[in-house]
Amino acid sequence: MLPEVLRIQAEGFEKGNPEVLVKYSKSFRDIFYVIKSKDKIVGYCIYYLKPVLSLKGFEKQSVISSIATDKNFRGQGFAERLLRSSIKEMKVNGISSVLLYVNINNLPAIQLYKKIGFREIKQVENICGQKERCYELELRLV
Ligand SMILES: CC(C)(COP(=O)(O)OP(=O)(O)OC[C@H]1O[C@@H](n2cnc3c(N)ncnc32)[C@H](O)[C@@H]1OP(=O)(O)O)[C@@H](O)C(=O)NCCC(=O)NCCS
Structure with missing residues (x-):
């Protein structure tokens, strides 16, 4: 799936750099979600986890580092659907807030x-x- 994600990143971000995305994804152990339309990847959302100290102790925070929709599929609700389902899963996994x-x-x-x-x-x-x-x-989220 990576080539498709990198293609969408390249068209979504003028200064997007595929090597940087791959390098940081590895070091931050990024989590990738993709959304498909008829088996074709039309969007992605990438985030990593960061522990934050709060009054309640350590909380898990997620930081969305990149999100984009294929140019030909924008304005059809894909990013919203992808983001909403990603956030739902973050909640299930005990993440207390999302930052971007x-x-x-x-x-x-x-x-x-x-x-x-x-x-x-x-x-x-x-x-x-x-x-x-x-x-x-x-x-x-909590
Ligand atoms: C931002 C981006 C991810 C939105 O993707 P998308 O799939 O077209 O978005 P959706 O169709 O799911 O739209 C959901 C909501 O986003 C907002 N939105 C999306 N496109 C918009 C536009 N061109 N103008 C104003 N609001 C817009 C609207 O609130 C929309 O809800 P609505 O349809 O009820 O008005 C897409 O434009 C993109 O890939 N941009 C390039 C990469 C980028 O900038 N990523 C974000 C970096 S922080």
Whole structure:
């Protein structure tokens, strides 16, 4: 499935680098979800787990590092379905919150995350690209 995921990543992110995605996925032990339409992969969502210390002790947080839909299949609800089922499974696996970063100019993605219930935590620089501003968004699951 990796070649399909990398193809969708390349068309979704101008500065997306397949080697970086593969390298980080290995070191962070990323989890990949894909969504298919008639046996064809049309979208993916990648996340990794991060322990966070809270008042209740250590909690499991997931960080979505990349999500994209094949250009020809956008606007048909695939990303929303993929994200909702990924989040459902994260909840079953005891994850307490989901974090992600989105460029402040990426309106389709921001709309998607807001629709699902993500809330803005803060604005940060240099995470979505050098000198680019992005929102840190969070969805609490518990
Ligand atoms: C962002 C992205 C993943 C959305 O994928 P998609 O499969 O087209 O999204 P969906 O069809 O599931 O849309 C779900 C919701 O997202 C929002 N949305 C999606 N595309 C939108 C657009 N072009 N403009 C505004 N809102 C949009 C809407 O709220 C939509 O719900 P609605 O149809 O009820 O209005 C897709 O545009 C993409 O791959 N972009 C390039 C990669 C990227 O930017 N990834 C996110 C990085 S943080």
